[in-house]
Amino acid sequence: MSTTVTAAGRVAELHEIRARALAGPSEKATEAQHAKGKLTARERIELLLDPGSFQEVEQLRRHRATGFGLEAKKPYTDGVITGWGTVEGRTVFVYAHDFRIFGGALGEAHATKIHKIMDMALAAGAPLVSLNDGAGARIQEGVSALAGYGGIFQRNTKASGVIPQISVMLGPCAGGAAYSPALTDFVFMVRETSQMFITGPDVVKAVTGEEISQNGLGGADVHAETSGVCHFAYDDEETCIAEVRYLLSLLPRNNREAPPPAPGVDPAGRRTEALLDLVPVDGNRPYDMRRVIEEIVDDGECLEVHERWATNVICALARIDGHVTGIVANQPQSLAGVLDIGASEKAARFVQFCDAFNIPLITLLDVPGFLPGVDQEHGGIIRHGAKLLYAYCNATVPRISLVLRKAYGGAYIVMDSQSIGADLTLAWPTNEIAVMGAEGAANVIFRRRIAGAEDPEAMRARMVKEYKSELMHPYYAAERGLVDDVIDPAETRQVLASALAMLRTKHAELPSRKHGNPPQ
Numbered sequence: 001m002s003t004t005v006t007a008a009g010r011v012a013e014l015h016e017i018r019a020r021a022l023a024g025p026s027e028k029a030t031e032a033q034h035a036k037g038k039l040t041a042r043e044r045i046e047l048l049l050d051p052g053s054f055q056e057v058e059q060l061r062r063h064r065a066t067g068f069g070l071e072a073k074k075p076y077t078d079g080v081i082t083g084w085g086t087v088e089g090r091t092v093f094v095y096a097h098d099f100r101i102f103g104g105a106l107g108e109a110h111a112t113k114i115h116k117i118m119d120m121a122l123a124a125g126a127p128l129v130s131l132n133d134g135a136g137a138r139i140q141e142g143v144s145a146l147a148g149y150g151g152i153f154q155r156n157t158k159a160s161g162v163i164p165q166i167s168v169m170l171g172p173c174a175g176g177a178a179y180s181p182a183l184t185d186f187v188f189m190v191r192e193t194s195q196m197f198i199t200g201p202d203v204v205k206a207v208t209g210e211e212i213s214q215n216g217l218g219g220a221d222v223h224a225e226t227s228g229v230c231h232f233a234y235d236d237e238e239t240c241i242a243e244v245r246y247l248l249s250l251l252p253r254n255n256r257e258a259p260p261p262a263p264g265v266d267p268a269g270r271r272t273e274a275l276l277d278l279v280p281v282d283g284n285r286p287y288d289m290r291r292v293i294e295e296i297v298d299d300g301e302c303l304e305v306h307e308r309w310a311t312n313v314i315c316a317l318a319r320i321d322g323h324v325t326g327i328v329a330n331q332p333q334s335l336a337g338v339l340d341i342g343a344s345e346k347a348a349r350f351v352q353f354c355d356a357f358n359i360p361l362i363t364l365l366d367v368p369g370f371l372p373g374v375d376q377e378h379g380g381i382i383r384h385g386a387k388l389l390y391a392y393c394n395a396t397v398p399r400i401s402l403v404l405r406k407a408y409g410g411a412y413i414v415m416d417s418q419s420i421g422a423d424l425t426l427a428w429p430t431n432e433i434a435v436m437g438a439e440g441a442a443n444v445i446f447r448r449r450i451a452g453a454e455d456p457e458a459m460r461a462r463m464v465k466e467y468k469s470e471l472m473h474p475y476y477a478a479e480r481g482l483v484d485d486v487i488d489p490a491e492t493r494q495v496l497a498s499a500l501a502m503l504r505t506k507h508a509e510l511p512s513r514k515h516g517n518p519p520q
């Protein structure tokens with residue numbers, strides 16, 4: 001007796017296969033994932049995307065490798081879930097490693113799925129989010145797995161500056177796999193459950209004799225505070241993924257668009273009277289620049305990037321009059337706000353990101369200079385500081401700088417001064433713009449008069465006062481056209497909002513070239 005194949009039967013078979021793919025390898029594997037305090041790949045995607053918006057690609061893909069028992073184990077998805085959906089109604093592409101299948105390890109089919117979704121994101125001009133939880137290359141597939149990573153790196157680089165790329169570390173990421181997140185725009189990590197390193201603790205011990213845990217070597221806090229690899233670190237996956245959604249709401253879909261505006265209830269003309277008391281006139285007294293930023297931006301809300309690394313400079317995304325703005329600011333509470341190697345690198349990459357994605361820049365200056373010291377000079381502060389200089393000089397987005405208090409020496413020039421192309425340069429009446437502080441300048445210029453005086457200290461004090469009155473008064477730079485205006489601090493938000501609105505139609509072009517050769 002023959003069996004008749006019907007369309008309904010085929011559809012039923014399809015639903016059965018899809019159900020198996022959605023369920024994953026086993027309930028036991030899911031329980032093991034949850035026991036580690038980790039969500040499954042599909043649970044993570046549900047948190048990231050708007051409800052019901054996910055469209056999966058190549059759900060039924062399976063590997064075709066043989067040997068080492070692989071031919072007997074061919075799960076659907078091959079350990080990575082790929083597709084697209086929406087975040088606040090805007091298209092976002094995503095891939096998520098499924099640790100329950102081969103430990104999330106990358107094989108040939110696995111890599112091909114990622115390549116496809118990356119190509120789709122670039123073609124569609126939409127952000128790409130990777131939810132990383134994998135054990136590296138699938139050893140059983142040998143060099144084919146390694147080649148798969150090469151394809152990912154190539155696509156990360158091709159998409160750089162074209163679409164936003166966000167890496168979310170939700171488990172281990174070791175060896176060559178760690179280079180993909182490093183090539184993306186932002187890296188998120190979860191404490192205790194995510195780690196990144198090139199060589200693990202066992203290899204480190206074997207080669208150097210050093211003993212260290214996985215979290216001690218490459219945990220979230222290490223990369224958020226010490227290495228600077230991680231931009232954002234959170235205690236749990238739910239908070240982490242919610243913050244990814246918030247970041248996406250501040251970014252354009254691609255480099256041909258502006259970030260989405262979100263008009264609110266905070267008036268653009270709101271006076272900022274509190275700034276008069278927040279910032280001490282005495283340039284040697286510290287204060288928290290974050291409070292200044294909160295007073296200026298819409299509803300006091302901003303997303304600080306690299307909050308715990310290179311804390312002497314602040315980089316943040318916020319809205320002013322509903323429009324997304326990048327803010328770079330010295331932080332007098334940390335190292336008096338000086339620029340050093342870490343701060344220069346942090347600010348340079350942030351400036352480059354904002355410029356790539358049409359986000360205007362506001363720079364708030366209160367900088368005494370570059371950090372002196374043998375370690376800084378031997379560490380290459382010249383080339384690292386030049387990275388920030390290059391980034392600003394190369395940026396074509398609207399650029400506004402505001403000197404709150406002191407701005408001394410080369411650090412003043414580097415922090416988006418008028419001479420390197422800032423569109424508008426402003427200052428408060430408390431500004432001091434000079435080659436160096438008055439005390440140091442007086443010691444150099446008047447050293448002979450001071451040394452030959454009957455009372456050297458009294459003479460030094462007199463010369464310091466004279467230098468300040470001649471070259472460091474608040475209107476010296478404005479009188480010479482180096483500052484466009486000196487403004488009342490209470491009008492800061494109003495002036496910045498008006499200037500940003502005026503510059504919104506700015507168009508600038510760089511010389512024709514394949515690419516620049518920035519300092520490394």
